[in-house]
Amino acid sequence: MHVSDVARLFAGSIPQVYDEYMVPLIFEPYAVDLASRVASCQASCVLEIAAGTGVVTRHLASALAPEVQIVATDLNQAMLDRAAAVGTTRPVEWRLADATQLPFPDESFDVVVCQFGVMFFPDKPKAFSEAKRVLRSGGTFIFNVWDTIDQNEFAEAASFALQEMFPADPPRFMARIPHGYNDAEVIARHLAEGGFARRPVITTLAAKSRATSPGIPAIAYCQGTPLRSEIEARSPSRLVEATNAAAAVIGERFGQGAIEGKIQAHIVIAER
Numbered sequence: 299m300h301v302s303d304v305a306r307l308f309a310g311s312i313p314q315v316y317d318e319y320m321v322p323l324i325f326e327p328y329a330v331d332l333a334s335r336v337a338s339c340q341a342s343c344v345l346e347i348a349a350g351t352g353v354v355t356r357h358l359a360s361a362l363a364p365e366v367q368i369v370a371t372d373l374n375q376a377m378l379d380r381a382a383a384v385g386t387t388r389p390v391e392w393r394l395a396d397a398t399q400l401p402f403p404d405e406s407f408d409v410v411v412c413q414f415g416v417m418f419f420p421d422k423p424k425a426f427s428e429a430k431r432v433l434r435s436g437g438t439f440i441f442n443v444w445d446t447i448d449q450n451e452f453a454e455a456a457s458f459a460l461q462e463m464f465p466a467d468p469p470r471f472m473a474r475i476p477h478g479y480n481d482a483e484v485i486a487r488h489l490a491e492g493g494f495a496r497r498p499v500i501t502t503l504a505a506k507s508r509a510t511s512p513g514i515p516a517i518a519y520c521q522g523t524p525l526r527s528e529i530e531a532r533s534p535s536r537l538v539e540a541t542n543a544a545a546a547v548i549g550e551r552f553g554q555g556a557i558e559g560k561i562q563a564h565i566v567i568a569e570r
Contacts, residue, residue: 313380315522317351323452323518324561325353325413327505328442331565332413333357339438341408346370347397347429348415352381358411359386369407371395397425405434412441414563417479426492426568433570439494442565443485445502447477451559452507452515452548459547460520460529463540469528472519480564489568498568508558515559516545 332354336344344362349355349370358368371393372378378392395401397412398421410429419425429439447454453472461468479485482500489498509515519525520541529540552559 312522312524312526313351313374313376315517316377317353317380317384318522319514319518320522321351321353323509323515324450324507327561328503328563329353329357329413331503332411332440332442333361335440335565335567336409336411337361339409339440341366341437343367343407344369344409344411345400345402345407345432347395347400347410347412347425348372348418349381349392350377350413350415352384352386354411354413355381355390356384356386359388359390364388367391369393369402371397371400373397398428400428400432402432404431405437406432408434408437410437410439414442414444414476416441417443417475422479422488423491426489426494428492430493430570435570437570439489439568439570440566442503442563443479444477445480445562445564447473449504449560449562450477450507451551451561452509453477453519455548455551455559456516456519456525456544459544460525460540462547463536463543464532467532469525469532471523471525471528475524482564485564485566489566494568494570496569498566500567501565502562503565504560504562506558507561508556510556512545512549512552512554512557513541515548515557516541520544 336358346355349372355370369391373396375394382392397419410433416422444450457472486498529537
């Protein structure tokens with residue numbers, strides 16, 4: 299996957315649907331967790347990479363002291379535009395930036411933080427080396443990644459529905475990218491290749507994903523992620539059908555009213 303391919307993944311209406319559906323469904327609890335971890339570092343300047351539509355940024359703005367500088371970056375301007383439009387409780391510097399070529403001087407930040415973005419980096423050791431480069435001595439790189447898809451129930455159910463719908467060529471985006479970078483040894487090796495000499499601390503955190511109906515996670519996954527592009531690549535006219543199929547499977551497994559499912563991620567802390 300090239301950098302330009304990553305930028306194209308979150309195009310069209312995806313940023314808005316992502317922010318309205320996906321963020322409260324699965325990203326919010328982990329954003330609270332990351333912001334709390336960053337706050338404990340007592341930083342004076344924080345860089346967020348792959349900020350997306352700004353859910354972590356918003357929590358950082360509330361959790362950190364007003365004098366702490368927050369710079370939030372993303373590769374995709376549409377995602378940043380959505381983040382800036384939603385806004386934060388205090389000023390944040392929004393910057394378009396490639397995580398593998400950060401436009402900042404060496405040793406500029408006390409903390410670099412990234413929520414569910416490293417899975418998309420085409421060259422992870424290179425991105426990690428950039429995080430290390432811009433960190434000050436003693437600084438901290440904090441990020442999270444999703445665990446395997448079988449530990450994330452709504453994502454697995456939606457993927458199963460699409461496998462049934464497109465048996466010859468099922469869309470496998472969720473398993474391949476968001477849930478495809480979860481091996482602690484691989485992550486530790488990539489961090490070492492990026493220059494982090496100390497072994498990272500990796501912990502696993504489970505949470506609950508809640509929705510008022512099965513249709514909410516179906517829309518979130520099928521229309522608010524790049525899974526949408528994979529569906530439309532197979533049949534441009536069947537997006538609604540695919541969304542309904544995902545809702546049906548989710549409803550069968552979790553019920554027809556308010557539902558909840560397991561989500562699980564790994565939190566990685568690497569010291570410079």
